[in-house]
Amino acid sequence: MDLFLQNFMNIPSLMRIYPLLLQGLELTVLLALVSLPLSILSGLSVAILYSFGGLRSRRAVIIMIDFLRSFPVLVLLILIYYSLPFFGLTLGSFTAVVAALVINNTGYFGEIFRAGLESIPKGQHEAAAALGLHRFKAMILIILPQAIRKVVAPLASNSLELVKATSIAALVSLPELLRSARVAQEQTYNPTPLTAAAVIFFIMLWPFSHWVSRMERKAIIGRNER
């Protein structure tokens, strides 16, 4: 027990490294704040493209979504970060991480929105057209609000996964929370910073993750009752 406390909850070492962790936390939050809206927007555009498209472009969109979803996000990140410099285009690690997250999550969010849009009955489109609404206006005012309400649970769940995935930035030495904790651990020869990073991640994400899991449970139970 003593060994455990000394190693994983070492207060002096924590006092020494907490500014580093705070800096890391800041970057993690910033990464999430930049990538999440961009991914949602880009996924939504892909889904709207799908619902306006003809048969062929729909198939193309599905293939693209599945292609993007098939990449492990780290593979995408390494590909972007390490291969573009060979073309004389050097991205900063922050930009590279945002790009990888957005490209990957365009697939995930695209599929979620697409399923939502598709679940809206055709009558809604027809009713909107009968009222003289332009297709685009009908989409924004009538179809989209209903579709989004249906996919709140998967949207929230995927947003959580995106925020969790920001930690891969540690692998291209962007000093976000996890990376800072690793650096601190190596400086202090003590894994307390790692514990601290895990605790910070948990405190930051738990309320959201708890909410997501309650919604998912309700969705599963509701689906069976229908």
Add this chain to the structure above:
Amino acid sequence: MKQILDNYFNVPVMVEAFPEVLRGFFVTVEVALCVIVLGVALGLAFALLRCAENRVLNFLITAYVEVFRTLPQLVIMIFIYFGLPYLGIRFSPFLATALALAAVLAAFSAEIFWATIMAVSKGQWEAASALGLSRRRTLRLVILPQAIRLAIPLVTNRSIAITKGTALGAAVSLPEALGNAQSIMAIQANPSPLTLAAAFYLAFFIPLVWLSRVLEKRYSKAY
């Protein structure tokens, strides 16, 4: 165009890198299989244990699920590989990667199985008990088959999403496809091995993603 071919699809470099990346890919597949088997089995076990309605056990399982659902996989992996040795607990890169991912999958699938068990309507329990079935037999013969059917597409999706994390093994020096490709890239000063690794990952995951689409369609209706 020539630049793209030279850097991403350089045939001599790829040929030379192929055996190493392929070996890495086998490691990737092995880890993925361990993660799925261990994670889903553990998750199902947790969900069944919750049915025993023991307070202490329920608290422990719920706490486990909440923690491992919430923490990023990479944080857990790094903690296992770089943190635990301070306690004298040392895992190989393979075990560290597999355990971290399996722990996460166990949490997610425990939650899914539990939710689907709850989703089977109360009337089924009552009907089974009216037929004289014990609680345990009801669970095994009546509830579980329905619950598992509901859980299949959800657990498949989760398993696929989490096995994509095997690439994270590169962080704990697991010699999987991506890590191997990266070291060859550094030696050859050419990123074509990365293309190769990405191609392997895609060849592995595109069919799985497609499978999850099919399963979702097939099981989307209740009985």
